[in-house]
Amino acid sequence: MSLEPVVRVTDVRKVFGLVPVLDGVSLEVRGGEAVALLGANGAGKTTLLKILATLLRPTRGTASIAGHDVARAPEAVRPLIGVVAHGAWVYDDLTARENLRFWATLGGLEAGADDLSAALAGVGLERAADARVRTFSAGMKRRLSLARVMLARPRVLLLDEPFAGLDQRAKKWLEGRLEALKSTGAALLLVTHSFGRELGVADRLAVLAGGRIALDTARGALGPDDVQRLYAAHAEDAAYPQGEHG
Amino acid sequence: MVKALGWLAAASVAAGMVMAFGVAPREVTQGNVQRIMYVHVPLILASYLAFVVLALASLVYLVRRDEAADRVAHASGEVGVIFVGLGIATGSIWGKPTWGTWWTWDARLTSVAILFVMYLGYLLLRGTIEDHERAARYCAVLGIVAALDIPLVHLSVYWWRTLHQPPSLMKPGGFTGSASILWPLLVNLIAFVLLYAYFVARRVRLLRAEAEAVA
Amino acid sequence: MSYARRALAVAWKDIAVERRSKETLNALVFFSLLLLFVFQFTLGGDRERLAAVLPGVLWLGFVLSALLALGRTFLVEREHDCWEGLLLAPGDKSAIYLGKLAGNLALMLVVEALVLGLFAVFFDIDLGRALPGLVVVVLLGTLGLAAVGTLFAAMTANVRARELLFPVLLLPVQVPVLLATVKATEALLLGEPLAAVGHWVKLLVAADVVYLAVSLLTFDVVLEG
Numbered sequence: 001m002s003l004e005p006v007v008r009v010t011d012v013r014k015v016f017g018l019v020p021v022l023d024g025v026s027l028e029v030r031g032g033e034a035v036a037l038l039g040a041n042g043a044g045k046t047t048l049l050k051i052l053a054t055l056l057r058p059t060r061g062t063a064s065i066a067g068h069d070v071a072r073a074p075e076a077v078r079p080l081i082g083v084v085a086h087g088a089w090v091y092d093d094l095t096a097r098e099n100l101r102f103w104a105t106l107g108g109l110e111a112g113a114d115d116l117s118a119a120l121a122g123v124g125l126e127r128a129a130d131a132r133v134r135t136f137s138a139g140m141k142r143r144l145s146l147a148r149v150m151l152a153r154p155r156v157l158l159l160d161e162p163f164a165g166l167d168q169r170a171k172k173w174l175e176g177r178l179e180a181l182k183s184t185g186a187a188l189l190l191v192t193h194s195f196g197r198e199l200g201v202a203d204r205l206a207v208l209a210g211g212r213i214a215l216d217t218a219r220g221a222l223g224p225d226d227v228q229r230l231y232a233a234h235a236e237d238a239a240y241p242q243g244e245h246g
Numbered sequence: 247m248v249k250a251l252g253w254l255a256a257a258s259v260a261a262g263m264v265m266a267f268g269v270a271p272r273e274v275t276q277g278n279v280q281r282i283m284y285v286h287v288p289l290i291l292a293s294y295l296a297f298v299v300l301a302l303a304s305l306v307y308l309v310r311r312d313e314a315a316d317r318v319a320h321a322s323g324e325v326g327v328i329f330v331g332l333g334i335a336t337g338s339i340w341g342k343p344t345w346g347t348w349w350t351w352d353a354r355l356t357s358v359a360i361l362f363v364m365y366l367g368y369l370l371l372r373g374t375i376e377d378h379e380r381a382a383r384y385c386a387v388l389g390i391v392a393a394l395d396i397p398l399v400h401l402s403v404y405w406w407r408t409l410h411q412p413p414s415l416m417k418p419g420g421f422t423g424s425a426s427i428l429w430p431l432l433v434n435l436i437a438f439v440l441l442y443a444y445f446v447a448r449r450v451r452l453l454r455a456e457a458e459a460v461a
Numbered sequence: 462m463s464y465a466r467r468a469l470a471v472a473w474k475d476i477a478v479e480r481r482s483k484e485t486l487n488a489l490v491f492f493s494l495l496l497l498f499v500f501q502f503t504l505g506g507d508r509e510r511l512a513a514v515l516p517g518v519l520w521l522g523f524v525l526s527a528l529l530a531l532g533r534t535f536l537v538e539r540e541h542d543c544w545e546g547l548l549l550a551p552g553d554k555s556a557i558y559l560g561k562l563a564g565n566l567a568l569m570l571v572v573e574a575l576v577l578g579l580f581a582v583f584f585d586i587d588l589g590r591a592l593p594g595l596v597v598v599v600l601l602g603t604l605g606l607a608a609v610g611t612l613f614a615a616m617t618a619n620v621r622a623r624e625l626l627f628p629v630l631l632l633p634v635q636v637p638v639l640l641a642t643v644k645a646t647e648a649l650l651l652g653e654p655l656a657a658v659g660h661w662v663k664l665l666v667a668a669d670v671v672y673l674a675v676s677l678l679t680f681d682v683v684l685e686g
Contacts, residue, residue, distance in 0.1 A: 015460055016376070016377075017376065017460075018460060053545075053549065054549065054686070055545060055548060055549070055686055056686065057379060057686070059460075074685075075551065078549050078550075078551045079551045081549075083545070083549060085542050085545060086542060087540070087541035087542025087543070087545070088541050088542070089541060089542055089543050089545065089546040090541050090543070091474065091478055091537065091540075091541075091543065092482075092540065092541075093477070093478045093481040093482045094474065094477060094478065094481075098474075098477070101470075102470055102474050103546060105466055105467060105470040106467055106470055106471070106546070106547075106550045106557075107550060107551060108463050108467070108551055108552055132481075141541075308679070308682060360633045360636055363629070363632075363633040364633045364634070366629070367626075367629045367630045367633065370626060370629060370630075371616070371617075371620075371626065371630065374620050374621050374622055374626060375620055379686075380686065383682055383683070383685065384616045384683065386682075387612070387616065387679045387682055387683060388613075388616070388630065390675065390679065391609065391612070391634060391672075391675055391676075391679075392633075392634060394671050394675055395634045395637070395671070398637040398664065398667065398668050398671065399633075399636050399637055401637070401664065402636060402637035402640040402641055402664060403636070403640065405640075405644075405660065405661075405664075406640045406644065
């Protein structure tokens with residue numbers, strides 16, 4: 001559990017065309033810590049995640065992972081991060097095992113057949129390992145995604161709505177896996193728009209509204225009504241109905 | 247400085263027009279329509295220059311990621327496509343009374359037509375990518391591929407038209423020797439190059455202003 | 462050698478996915494058959510005219526199939542955000558290019574062999590003597606198409622109006638390949654030896670080298686984001 005922040009976002013601004021989606025965001029995540037990034041749809045959470053994932057460059061400001069600037073040294077950042085996005089990075093016509101092996105090889109990992117089997121077992125997919133992913137449910141694809149990420153043992157995990165579309169049991173299971181990852185010292189940044197189950201694993205909550213971090217506090221200090229009020233305080237966000245609970 | 251360039255360009259174009267339509271002699275066989283060559287040839291040559299600039303600026307951008315280089319490439323592409331388009335049009339206007347046809351697939355025209363389509367593709371690519379940085383990168387790659395391809399295009403088209411096939415049509419030109427034709431041509435060439443430079447400079451300025459307004 | 466392993470992984474993945482889904486292969490085969498019929502209806506009656514246009518028609522078929530195959534090569538990556546996965550893969554991304562190129566070449570050559578065979582049968586052409594030379598020309602031409610095609614496919618994969626933009630970008634650049642292959646095929650089908658079209662072959666080789674070199678060097682740039 002390190003004290004130095006592994007993820008460091010400093011005054012990041014991102015403009016698409018003429019629209020500023022992020023307008024001065026600052027955030028830090030330490031190793032072994034999980035931060036949940038809350039925000040209404042369109043608030044810019046996914047944009048911030050993509051910047052940290054080196055998929056987008058900030059218009060202004062800096063973001064760094066383990067000291068490497070994401071815009072200037074993306075090649076140094078990429079081996080350190082694990083991304084679980086909306087799409088699970090799966091090829092429907094390959095089996096779970098083949099998918100895992102493909103991403104492991106592409107990632108330059110030395111993963112033998114045993115490592116792959118162990119990773120699949122770790123996410124409960126050992127029986128479906130040789131079935132085509134086309135037959136998988138959303139939850140199973142998410143689990144395969146997590147197996148892929150865990151195989152690489154990243155220092156930072158970037159998760160975009162990881163609990164979305166999962167049933168209660170799967171959510172509980174995911175919570176457990178994320179806690180386990182935290183205890184290995186990885187820094188977690190979870191993006192979510194609903195105030196639900198996923199926040200159980202978070203140590204801190206950061207609310208993104210109006211292009212900035214409107215609030216950054218320990219998890220216990222915030223209730224669902226507080227979050228609603230923050231969303232409502234920013235006119236454009238009020239157009240989107242909130243209040244989903246996991 | 248750009249303003250001075252503009253005045254210089256305007257002055258030389260004026261001089262060029264005077265020379266082309268006033269000073270230069272009336273061509274014996276083709277008549278006055280030949281005077282359009284004084285506009286057509288400089289347009290085409292200036293468009294070649296625009297393409298070279300586009301290619302070099304693209305290379306600079308890829309190596310140094312300098313936004314200014316990207317703006318120069320972008321502007322050069324825009325001005326270049328207009329010059330090529332006008333060049334083809336003026337060529338056709340000359341061709342109709344001279345050859346009896348608006349178009350022919352001889353080596354030079356075919357090459358220029360391909361260049362025109364490449365320019366269009368470049369601008370189309372720019373237009374359809376919303377992310378500015380990605381557009382700059384992709385266009386730079388396209389610019390370099392196209393530039394390296396041009397010699398191959400020229401060679402293949404030339405072989406296509408000349409090997410096992412007698413040259414079937416008159417080629418535009420015949421600027422060998424006669425000084426009275428050469429001088430108006432040179433003046434116009436300089437004029438159009440200056441015009442190109444002026445347009446590119448203005449466009450680059452505009453692009454930079456747009457970029458700064460957003461950042 | 463991680464580079465080679467990664468390239469092979471990509472090639473294997475593409476071939477496995479294609480073999481199991483057969484999406485592109487089916488589309489290409491069907492499309493080629495359709496072309497065959499159309500050419501027959503429009504040109505088949507007059508044998509002399511057919512013989513004269515055959516090289517062009519054959520390569521038109523190859524090029525249209527190439528546009529179809531290459532234009533789709535990164536489509537499979539758009540599902541489930543796999544494209545992001547490729548972007549974030551560490552190391553030299555040109556390995557991904559080589560893998561994709563190998564997969565595309567395999568697919569295109571299979572379809573071209575099929576088309577050539579069908580043409581020979583349905584238009585009653587004696588390929589016999591010309592075949593070795595034809596194989597060389599087809600290999601070189603296909604490599605040229607696929608080399609730049611794979612690069613441009615990556616550039617247009619996530620762009621609006623991809624189906625329009627991809628051919629608009631690819632075809633002008635491929636003019637040398639088109640001219641060289643058609644002219645060489647024409648000569649070969651007339652019974653001339655490969656040496657007689659040596660200059661076209663050399664042009665194809667030069668073009669292939671240039672295209673491969675540029676693509677290998679710039680693919681990283683395209684897959685930056």
